[in-house]
Amino acid sequence: xxxxxxxxxxxxxxxxxxxxxxxxxTHLNACVHCGLCASSCMYYxxxxxxxxxxxxxxxxxxxxxxxxxxLTGRVAPFLVNARELDDQMAEExxxxxxxxxxxxxxxxxxxxxxxxxxxxxxxxxxxxxxMGLVPKTLQATVDAALTTGNNMGIExxxxxxxxxxxxxxxxxxxxxxxxxxxxxxxxxxxxTLNPREPKFxxxxxxxxxxxxxxxxxxxxxxxxxxxxxxxxxxxxxxEQAGQIAKRLHDEVIIKRCKRLVLGECGHGSRANRWExxxxxxxxxxxxxxxxxxxxxxxxRTGRIKIDKxxxxxxxxxxxxxxxxxxxxxxxELRFAVKSAVSNFVEMTPHGMDNFCCGxxxxxxxxxxxxERRIKIGEIKADQIxxxxxxxxxxxxxxxxxxxxxxNQVYHLNVKIKTIAEIVADAxxxxxx
Amino acid sequence: MIWYQYLSLGALAVFLIAMxxxxxxxxxxxxxxxxxxxxxxxxxxxxxxxxxxxxxxxxESAYLHLPSFTAGIFFHIGIFLSILLFFVFxxxxxxxxxxxxxxxxxxxxxxxxxxxxxxFIKRMIVxxxxxxxxxxxxxxxxxxxxxxxxxxxxxIAGSFAPIYYILVxxxxxxxxxxKLKHMLYFFAARFHLGYFYGWRNSWPPQKNx
Ligand code: SF4
Ligand code: SF4
Numbered sequence: 001x002x003x004x005x006x007x008x009x010x011x012x013x014x015x016x017x018x019x020x021x022x023x024x025x026t027h028l029n030a031c032v033h034c035g036l037c038a039s040s041c042m043y044y045x046x047x048x049x050x051x052x053x054x055x056x057x058x059x060x061x062x063x064x065x066x067x068x069x070x071l072t073g074r075v076a077p078f079l080v081n082a083r084e085l086d087d088q089m090a091e092e093x094x095x096x097x098x099x100x101x102x103x104x105x106x107x108x109x110x111x112x113x114x115x116x117x118x119x120x121x122x123x124x125x126x127x128x129x130x131m132g133l134v135p136k137t138l139q140a141t142v143d144a145a146l147t148t149g150n151n152m153g154i155e156x157x158x159x160x161x162x163x164x165x166x167x168x169x170x171x172x173x174x175x176x177x178x179x180x181x182x183x184x185x186x187x188x189x190x191x192t193l194n195p196r197e198p199k200f201x202x203x204x205x206x207x208x209x210x211x212x213x214x215x216x217x218x219x220x221x222x223x224x225x226x227x228x229x230x231x232x233x234x235x236x237x238x239e240q241a242g243q244i245a246k247r248l249h250d251e252v253i254i255k256r257c258k259r260l261v262l263g264e265c266g267h268g269s270r271a272n273r274w275e276x277x278x279x280x281x282x283x284x285x286x287x288x289x290x291x292x293x294x295x296x297x298x299x300r301t302g303r304i305k306i307d308k309x310x311x312x313x314x315x316x317x318x319x320x321x322x323x324x325x326x327x328x329x330x331x332e333l334r335f336a337v338k339s340a341v342s343n344f345v346e347m348t349p350h351g352m353d354n355f356c357c358g359x360x361x362x363x364x365x366x367x368x369x370x371e372r373r374i375k376i377g378e379i380k381a382d383q384i385x386x387x388x389x390x391x392x393x394x395x396x397x398x399x400x401x402x403x404x405x406x407n408q409v410y411h412l413n414v415k416i417k418t419i420a421e422i423v424a425d426a427x428x429x430x431x432x
Numbered sequence: 433m434i435w436y437q438y439l440s441l442g443a444l445a446v447f448l449i450a451m452x453x454x455x456x457x458x459x460x461x462x463x464x465x466x467x468x469x470x471x472x473x474x475x476x477x478x479x480x481x482x483x484x485x486x487x488x489x490x491x492e493s494a495y496l497h498l499p500s501f502t503a504g505i506f507f508h509i510g511i512f513l514s515i516l517l518f519f520v521f522x523x524x525x526x527x528x529x530x531x532x533x534x535x536x537x538x539x540x541x542x543x544x545x546x547x548x549x550x551x552f553i554k555r556m557i558v559x560x561x562x563x564x565x566x567x568x569x570x571x572x573x574x575x576x577x578x579x580x581x582x583x584x585x586x587x588i589a590g591s592f593a594p595i596y597y598i599l600v601x602x603x604x605x606x607x608x609x610x611k612l613k614h615m616l617y618f619f620a621a622r623f624h625l626g627y628f629y630g631w632r633n634s635w636p637p638q639k640n641x
Contacts, residue, residue, distance in 0.1 A: 036493035081566035328633030
């Protein structure tokens with residue numbers, strides 16, 4: 001790392017002093033250093049290194065706050081561990097806040113006080129972003145989204161080819177009238193995808209298209225802006241996160257669609273459903289819902305028919321942190337999965353207490369931390385193994401990616417599916 | 433009233449003004465303005481955040497660490513009891529308490545103080561705790577533990593009044609400077625947690641289908 005300049009430091013400190021509300025001040029003053037959050041974090045559990053204790057991550061940012069924003073920290077820094085923002089501090093922050101936190105929020109719920117550790121980690125990332133210290137790998141993912149419209153830099157022609165291929169698959173199964181409509185206007189739904197789908201898992205696109213076909217949905221996908229992901233949530237650059245979110249927002253308006261439906265992606269759903277209106281400083285004019293909620297709506301209203309006996313294998317569910325703990329969809333995920341499978345088993349723990357897959361927080365994009373990512377994933381692998389399930393369902397393509405790698409490394413021998421895939425497998429198509 | 437009691441009252445005034453400043457600052461900064469469409473029930477989530485979510489069976493910090501958690505609870509009970517007695521002592525000298533009451537209170541507070549002392553020792557000898565702690569953590573624990581011990585001693589030996597009041601004075605002046613001000617920020621943190629999870633309908637917990 002190059003030596004920090006005064007300008008870089010000033011930018012980060014300015015951010016620390018700018019408080020839109022009392023949340024930052026509160027959480028930076030609340031930790032009592034009891035250390036009881038250690039066992040809630042998979043980094044500490046898997047690697048037993050003290051620097052991975054959640055409170056240590058909070059402490060990095062809090063010590064800067066005390067140094068630059070409190071009287072005690074300025075007058076008696078030794079008393080309250082008020083630290084300077086220097087090269088060593090920046091390096092520690094990069095390693096701990098980018099490289100050792102998936103921002104899963106598991107520690108938050110279990111903290112003895114209620115410190116929002118993930119929020120502070122994100123704030124620390126914002127300080128690093130202000131100094132231009134985002135890991136290059138993660139920044140490259142954001143840059144790809146900004147310059148090409150999707151985080152994997154997929155060419156539009158390749159994307160269209162993949163969609164046409166999937167449409168043919170769909171038509172083989174459902175008939176000529178089954179379609180994957182591209183770039184149409186005035187539809188009820190603008191549907192979005194995780195670019196991992198066209199790139200690695202195209203069958204999940206066929207699965208959701210089959211569900212839309214069965215529900216006789218009016219929908220379209222934009223070739224210009226179909227990417228549901230937003231790694232701006234993770235690189236700490238809210239401006240870039242806002243630019244990415246705005247594109248998707250504007251695409252709904254341009255295509256004159258009534259609803260934005262977020263494809264199966266945990267962080268993408270979080271970014272667009274919960275964070276984006278705040279990035280853009282405007283409430284959205286249209287409804288934004290996740291694919292799972294939409295599918296559940298079809299099931300509840302009888303728009304699609306499901307025969308759960310078509311899915312006989314034992315299935316378990318991995319709760320994406322951004323959809324459950326940070327997204328409120330605990331019951332919705334279970335409703336969808338249990339409607340579509342005959343044999344279901346929960347992981348221990350699950351729901352609000354679930355462990356992250358290990359790939360969240362941008363970890364999948366930061367190859368320099370691959371070893372850590374796979375190591376912490378062992379906790380998830382053990383959870384899956386203990387269920388005895390043959391299929392792991394998860395409504396998040398980043399989780400699918402991480403779970404697929406865990407499947408290989410830890411020899412789990414399971415199938416990994418999205419909710420659309422498992423529902424599509426149980427779908428009973430109307431003969432007419 | 434004697435000079436050392438005036439001294440402690442002066443410290444109490446400084447403490448109250450400083451904490452009020454922290455409180456007013458939080459109020460002025462306000463709560464987050466979330467522009468996304470709310471999904472949950474904020475009042476219910478806030479109630480949940482301050483009540484059931486704090487129960488030991490809902491937090492790993494409690495049920496995975498029962499000895500530390502229990503010691504912490506007793507430690508805090510001892511602090512609250514000692515604070516209460518600090519005010520009571522202005523109206524009734526502990527020497528006027530019935531002897532059995534002096535003994536019972538001193539014993540209870542003494543046990544709570546021992547819990548605090550135990551946590552102090554843990555902070556010193558467990559490596560992960562030592563690495564997480566700084567001077568303020570040790571001093572905060574030290575002063576509050578000593579406060580309890582001297583409350584207990586003063587209950588049964590009135591001659592310790594000067595030391596007791598000087599110690600209270602130091603403690604009251606110290607609180608706003610270090611982590612002991614979590615006595616205010618704890619409540620603010622629970623509020624923000626209730627707000628965050630409540631807005632997104634994660635709290636109160638949903639029925640598990
Ligand atoms: S449990 Fe909460 S209060 Fe205790 S050390 Fe961890 S973050 Fe701080
Ligand atoms: S948010 Fe998750 S990964 Fe980060 S410190 Fe907390 S438990 Fe660990």
